[in-house]
Amino acid sequence: MSPRPDDLVVNGRRYAWPARPLVVVCVDGSEPDYIRKAIAAGAMPYLAAALPSGTDRLADCVVPSFTNPNNLSIVTGVPPSAHGICGNYFFDREAGAEVMMNDPRYLRCGTILAAFSRAGARLAVVTAKDKLRRLLGHGMRGVCFSAEKANETTLAEHGVADGLGLTGMALPSVYSAALSEFVFAAGVKLLEGIRPDIMYLSTTDYVQHKHAPGSPDANAFYRMMDGYYAKLAGLGATLAITADHGMNAKTDAAGQPRIIYLQDHLDAWVGAGRARVILPITDPYVVHHGALGSFATVYLPGDAEIEDLRRRLAALAGMEVVLDRTAACRRFELPPDRVGDLVAVSERHVVLGTSRARHDLSGLDAPLRSHGGISEQTVPLLINRPTVHAPADRRLRNFDIFDLALNHVA
């Protein structure tokens, strides 16, 4: 091994060079109870044995508790106010259009992954869905591909000529538990083969959207992951596990979704189509949640009484908090130029929609489970080794995981 370079400073935070391979796993939608209940059911023997002498903490994710803002916070070490990615989807005021935020041009800072690759570290990133791949891999040299498009990899673009052939698995459906299993299977093969210094694995929450913690399907999914954790640890890696967000049932006692249709209310108050409701959960893969989450942002017409509308929205049954742009960006550390005039967050078991006519719920084959709100902010932060001098005087964030795993592992 060549001599180690100095610590790296990325986005104002200092990171030590990994002493052994580091595998950071972002388990999509992993409410802390999934792991607790799977361990209690005996489905995660590796973690059950490793955690008592390792690091077993809770952390807060970024609100909106969605996939892209949190994955980007984790790999940059900073909140959306710094990296710019505050949803899967947003209203681009400059372009006057609602657009997906999965293009690296929306990213306002570099990643820890890119910085280490530039310093000579060997990097690998495997994601479940392709929507994250270009953001996570931005500026990074190394392996970076998605399970979803593992059959389309090229050495030039993805750092691996045959991503699909790596595992021997068939190409998984984008709506399947196997899509996440592929990520781990590829991770194990990469660790055995090119042995990256740092590897980032990101799964999909297909299972968590359908199955509650402790249910047989959830426990089976976590048992699958535990088997790979054991293999990755057995290959000598430090294993650091967190989540992008939690997950909650969004239904009433009868199992029907509880939805506040914001556009319908605003149409009645300020005129049809004059307010624009943006649901940042929206992406091309909405079948399992109908684009319904617990966070929305609203752009109002110029003559609107913002404070009056804020109070009216806040008074709706099932609403947790409605803030104006300034207050929302301060509280949730969001970029003001990518947030509407108001931010609405619904209660734990309630989601926010646009208008009733615009949500197709026919694809929901199980009672709605979703995320996006403050109620899905608590996530696990687990490391298979003890950490020392970890900040005890403040709440941990999921985007502290590289700091903990690189700077504080004993």
Ligand SMILES: [Zn+2]
């Ligand atoms: Zn997610």
